[in-house]
Amino acid sequence: MWIANTKPQLRNYLSSGSEKIILVPTMGALHPGHASLIALAREHAGKDGIVIVSIFVNPIQFDRSSDLEKYPRPLAEDLEICEKYGADGVFAPEANEVYFPDRSITVTEKSLSENLCGATRPGHFDGVCTVVLKLFNLTKCTAAVFGEKDFQQLAIIRRMVRDLDLDVEIIPHPTIREPDGLAMSSRNTRLTPEHRADAVRIFKALSAARQFTSAFDIFAAAKSHIEASDHAKIDYLSLVDANTLTPAPDLSAPTILACAVFYGDVRLIDHISIPAHPQNS
Ligand SMILES: Nc1ncnc2c1ncn2[C@@H]1O[C@H](COP(=O)(O)OP(=O)(O)OP(=O)(O)O)[C@@H](O)[C@H]1O
Ligand SMILES: CC(C)(CO)[C@@H](O)C(=O)[O-]
Numbered sequence: 001m002w003i004a005n006t007k008p009q010l011r012n013y014l015s016s017g018s019e020k021i022i023l024v025p026t027m028g029a030l031h032p033g034h035a036s037l038i039a040l041a042r043e044h045a046g047k048d049g050i051v052i053v054s055i056f057v058n059p060i061q062f063d064r065s066s067d068l069e070k071y072p073r074p075l076a077e078d079l080e081i082c083e084k085y086g087a088d089g090v091f092a093p094e095a096n097e098v099y100f101p102d103r104s105i106t107v108t109e110k111s112l113s114e115n116l117c118g119a120t121r122p123g124h125f126d127g128v129c130t131v132v133l134k135l136f137n138l139t140k141c142t143a144a145v146f147g148e149k150d151f152q153q154l155a156i157i158r159r160m161v162r163d164l165d166l167d168v169e170i171i172p173h174p175t176i177r178e179p180d181g182l183a184m185s186s187r188n189t190r191l192t193p194e195h196r197a198d199a200v201r202i203f204k205a206l207s208a209a210r211q212f213t214s215a216f217d218i219f220a221a222a223k224s225h226i227e228a229s230d231h232a233k234i235d236y237l238s239l240v241d242a243n244t245l246t247p248a249p250d251l252s253a254p255t256i257l258a259c260a261v262f263y264g265d266v267r268l269i270d271h272i273s274i275p276a277h278p279q280n281s
């Protein structure tokens with residue numbers, strides 16, 4: 001498996017040419033969720049295609065400097081996981097390799113990023129879209145795999161591909177969870193044992209709320225379940241239309257119940273789909 005730290009090195013490794021190049025963009029601190037994305041990329045690439053994993057903690061998508069500073073960076077372990085699950089190469093650049101000091105172009109999505117993480121992490125999706133477009137261009141990928149855990153990110157990337165006519169197939173991957181239901185996330189390693197135990201409530205709350213058939217009951221059930229822990233601070237808890245990601249006042253169409261919750265300074269996200277209940281709208 002090759003490792004490129006610079007753009008010229010990457011170009012060099014790509015010069016052999018292959019019809020299929022599948023990219024798995026990550027920020028490292030890889031866990032079984034990422035491993036599963038890499039394995040899916042391998043499946044799509046077949047034996048002749050190329051699977052590239054990018055490992056880059058993208059500074060311009062962080063809204064809190066402490067979150068960026070504390071983001072885990074276990075590169076040696078990450079490289080082992082990439083190799084084990086079938087990557088052909090890893091692109092792991094430093095920030096000054098990716099961005100020009102006088103960078104003046106940013107990609108902004110102006111609809112799907114209005115709510116949820118886009119509202120509570122200002123500038124986050126500008127940073128995501130900008131780096132993902134650069135990674136698509138640098139790797140010349142024909143397809144890229146993204147996790148459904150970050151469903152707003154997935155929707156925005158799909159919109160960017162559509163609106164900018166990018167020739168990249170977007171391959172989604174379902175959320176991988178710990179045995180107790182907590183969505184796997186690189187930030188989970190930063191939870192204290194007490195907060196880790198409480199964080200189980202997030203998925204339990206979403207699952208319990210899903211059994212109700214009115215927007216009011218769903219919201220109330222999820223909120224009380226999460227807030228039953230004194231440690232939890234809800235950043236947002238929202239029912240949104242599954243297509244537009246705008247607030248859904250009722251269940252006349254399929255919706256998504258999504259949340260971001262702080263345990264100390266660690267912010268976790270999760271969501272669940274809610275079927276339409278037109279009779280209650
Ligand atoms: N539990 C998971 N199941 C499926 N895909 C996941 C999971 N966790 C992350 N991914 C996907 O992996 C890719 C890289 O995500 P990233 O490196 O930010 O990891 P992360 O675990 O989401 O970390 P964090 O949310 O703490 O930044 C994204 O497409 C993301 O959706
Ligand atoms: C897509 C991504 C790698 C862009 O930095 C990041 O947002 C992530 O890891 O989900």
Ligand code: BAL
Nearest residue numbers: 027061062124150153
């Ligand atoms: N997986 C989302 C990347 C971030 O939280 O910045």
